[in-house]
Amino acid sequence: MSYEIPIGPYHPALEEPYKLELVLDGETVKDARMSVGFNFRGIEYLAERRNYLQGITLVERVCGICSNVHSLSFCQAVEKLTGTEPPERGLYIRVILCELERLHSHFLWSGIAAKLMGFKTVFMACFTLREKVMDALSAISGNRVNYGMNRVGGVNRDIADPAAVRAILDEMERATTETIIPIFLDDRTVQSRTKGVGVLSREQARAMGAVGPLARASGIAQDIRKAAPYAAYAKFNFEVPVETAGDVRARLIVHAKEMIESCKILRQALDTLPEGPFQTPPPTAAKFKVPVGTAISRVEAPRGEVIYQITGNGGEMPERVKVRTPTFMNMATVRETVLGAELADSPLIQASCDPCYSCTDR
Amino acid sequence: MTDTIDIPAKLNELGLGEGWTWDKGAWWLAAGEGFDIRATAERLRDLDARFAAITATEQSDGVIRIDYQWDLDGILLSFTISSPDKRAVSIVDIVPGADWAERETHEYFAVEFAGRVTLEPLMLRKGDAPGIQLKKKEVAQ
Numbered sequence: 199m200s201y202e203i204p205i206g207p208y209h210p211a212l213e214e215p216y217k218l219e220l221v222l223d224g225e226t227v228k229d230a231r232m233s234v235g236f237n238f239r240g241i242e243y244l245a246e247r248r249n250y251l252q253g254i255t256l257v258e259r260v261c262g263i264c265s266n267v268h269s270l271s272f273c274q275a276v277e278k279l280t281g282t283e284p285p286e287r288g289l290y291i292r293v294i295l296c297e298l299e300r301l302h303s304h305f306l307w308s309g310i311a312a313k314l315m316g317f318k319t320v321f322m323a324c325f326t327l328r329e330k331v332m333d334a335l336s337a338i339s340g341n342r343v344n345y346g347m348n349r350v351g352g353v354n355r356d357i358a359d360p361a362a363v364r365a366i367l368d369e370m371e372r373a374t375t376e377t378i379i380p381i382f383l384d385d386r387t388v389q390s391r392t393k394g395v396g397v398l399s400r401e402q403a404r405a406m407g408a409v410g411p412l413a414r415a416s417g418i419a420q421d422i423r424k425a426a427p428y429a430a431y432a433k434f435n436f437e438v439p440v441e442t443a444g445d446v447r448a449r450l451i452v453h454a455k456e457m458i459e460s461c462k463i464l465r466q467a468l469d470t471l472p473e474g475p476f477q478t479p480p481p482t483a484a485k486f487k488v489p490v491g492t493a494i495s496r497v498e499a500p501r502g503e504v505i506y507q508i509t510g511n512g513g514e515m516p517e518r519v520k521v522r523t524p525t526f527m528n529m530a531t532v533r534e535t536v537l538g539a540e541l542a543d544s545p546l547i548q549a550s551c552d553p554c555y556s557c558t559d560r
Numbered sequence: 561m562t563d564t565i566d567i568p569a570k571l572n573e574l575g576l577g578e579g580w581t582w583d584k585g586a587w588w589l590a591a592g593e594g595f596d597i598r599a600t601a602e603r604l605r606d607l608d609a610r611f612a613a614i615t616a617t618e619q620s621d622g623v624i625r626i627d628y629q630w631d632l633d634g635i636l637l638s639f640t641i642s643s644p645d646k647r648a649v650s651i652v653d654i655v656p657g658a659d660w661a662e663r664e665t666h667e668y669f670a671v672e673f674a675g676r677v678t679l680e681p682l683m684l685r686k687g688d689a690p691g692i693q694l695k696k697k698e699v700a701q
Contacts, residue, residue: 235683242668243693278584407611407657420610425634494585494629494636505629507615522613522629530660559683 200228203541207236214555218532218548225541230533237559245519250276250486253516254348257506260521261557262343263306266299267499268521269348271506274428276350278493279510288352288476289430293467294363295338295347296429296497297460301370302331303500304453304460307552308378311450314546315391320381327370327378334366350486352477360468367468371461382454392447396535396547399444406534407527410502411456412551415441415448422498434466446550453552487514499524501552523557567635575603576637586629586636597628600639601651601658604630612636614661616669618695624669643671650675668693 200223207215215236221229241260245253258269270292277284284292309324332342338357339345347353357363382388398408403416413420421438423431439455441448488510495506502524509518528551535551536544567587568580577595580587591597604611609632617625624643628651629636641648650673652659662673663682670691673679681688 235681235685238683240692246693246695275585404608404610405605405656407655409610418610420631420634422634425631426636491584493583494638496585496636503612503631505613507613507627507629509617518615518617520613520615520617522615526660527612527657530657 199223205544207233214553216529216553216555216558218536218544220536220541220544222541227536227539227541227544230536232529232533234529234555234558237555239560241560242519242521245521246516249514250350250488250516253519254350255346257519257521258344258346258348260523260560261554263303263554264299264499264501264504264557265344266295266347267497267504268506269346270296270429271495271497271504272508272519273348273350274495274497275493275506275508276488276510278495279488279491279508280350282351282478284352284478285475286430286472287356287474290467290471291353291357291476292348292429293431293434294357294464295335295345295353297464297467298331298335298338300460300500301457301464302328302335303552304457305331307500307549308382308450308453308457310549311446311546312388314549315388317381317385317387320378323373323377327373330366330370334363337362337366349477351479352475354477356476357468357471360471364465364468367461367464371458374457374461379454379458382450388450389447391543391546392450393445394443395446395543396539396550397444398531398535400442402531402534403444406531408502408531409524409527410499410552411449411452412528412531413502414439415452416444417442422496422503426496428495428497430467431463433470434463436463446546449550449552487512488516492518501525501554501557502528521560523554523560525552525554525558529553529558571637574607576600580637586638588638588640591639591641595639595641597639597641597649598651598654601628601654604632604637605654607632609633609637611655611657611661614658614665616665616671618669618693624671626665626671646671648673652676666690670694 203220206217217233219231254269257272258265260268305324305328309321312320336342398416400417403413419440436459439452490512492509497504505522507520511517535547571580572578609630612629612631615627626641628639665671667684667690
């Protein structure tokens with residue numbers, strides 16, 4: 199006889215609210231219904247009633263993890279509308295911020311995944327390393343979250359001492375390579391909890407429009423940093439890790455390998471940071487107005503592609519600000535991945551798509 | 561697809577229509593009369609394109625402009641249709657990933673998608689009126 203278990207909106211696996219109603223037959227999940235919207239703040243509505251400079255601050259608060267990605271996407275779209283070209287140093291600093299943000303997000307995800315596997319020592323190790331990334335972000339921007347780094351035409355602050363960031367990077371990369379990656383790739387406990395669990399096939403991932411590490415773990419080899427490069431990404435050598443199994447283990451492997459690739463990008467960017475200005479001069483007009491037109495900006499956030507579509511009407515406030523986040527596409531795949539799974543695996547499966555409800559709900 | 565390819569010609573060759581123009585981050589096609597969004601969605605699905613987004617915008621004349629965005633091998637394609645009567649055709653049965661996008665567009669701009677079985681609330685609560693981003697309504701209030 200089937201029965202239902204409602205999970206959420208307060209969730210056993212994650213700190214943000216959403217509701218999942220599981221229909222079970224014994225211990226096996228037979229169906230799932232999902233409810234989101236508990237974090238809905240009307241960000242798009244608000245962004246269309248503020249000027250462009252206020253909009254940067256607003257969209258940075260869409261998400262507490264990938265805040266930099268949102269302000270970057272917004273600024274890139276406004277730069278396209280206004281024909282602004284940030285100086286090269288500013289573009290490099292944007293890449294450095296993006297990769298540090300990816301690292302701290304991936305460490306967060308890895309730690310939560312380890313905790314849900316019952317591997318709390320790895321959880322502690324991941325969060326210790328995440329603190330080092332947060333220290334680097336704090337040293338650069340002055341903030342642990344909501345860095346306030348992006349502006350139309352570059353960044354607000356320079357990286358005065360790249361060698362100091364490099365020292366943090368070296369230490370963090372060594373610990374990641376020697377401790378975290380071998381556990382995720384080879385440990386038998388990790389394998390037993392993740393192999394063949396929560397499978398999302400390539401066909402399912404494509405049909406649902408999945409993006410980011412979730413899609414790459416299902417064999418879809420797309421990363422916006424390579425497919426449609428922005429900032430200074432075209433200048434750096436890095437690989438896009440892809441797995442084909444589509445299970446939780448494949449997602450672990452993709453995340454782990456992406457951390458190494460982020461370190462590779464960071465090292466290149468810090469070592470070759472060009473001299474010169476990091477921002478264009480502020481506009482001379484008293485009010486910052488944006489011409490009529492529509493621009494689209496895409497950025498590869500830690501969880502996948504973010505899209506900002508901004509329409510200007512010649513005034514100080516945008517006519518339309520559309521925010522399409524990666525979890526908005528990825529979250530609906532949870533239903534596909536929990537079907538047929540054991541109830542005990544469902545928290546890990548849900549967490550394995552690296553959901554962000556603040557991003558989803560906006 | 562690379563920079564050396566004539567993208568508008570290639571898109572036409574792939575059966576995705578004529579008149580593509582590049583502008584500020586995407587390839588755009590203003591869909592004219594007779595444009596079939598469902599046939600286009602089927603074609604894009606068969607080309608292994610990824611459905612990316614639906615972006616609705618209320619224009620100054622009250623007409624809702626709807627942009628359907630797809631990624632084809634890294635190239636962002638945007639099909640624009642106009643919906644004076646706030647109606648559109650659902651593509652959920654062709655692209656399940658469009659489900660949340662259609663539901664959100666309904667809630668923000670009160671667009672009705674024909675052919676859907678359900679339009680359960682996504683961001684709003686049950687009983688909330690759709691159209692929360694409609695500026696004309698705001699002025700009327």
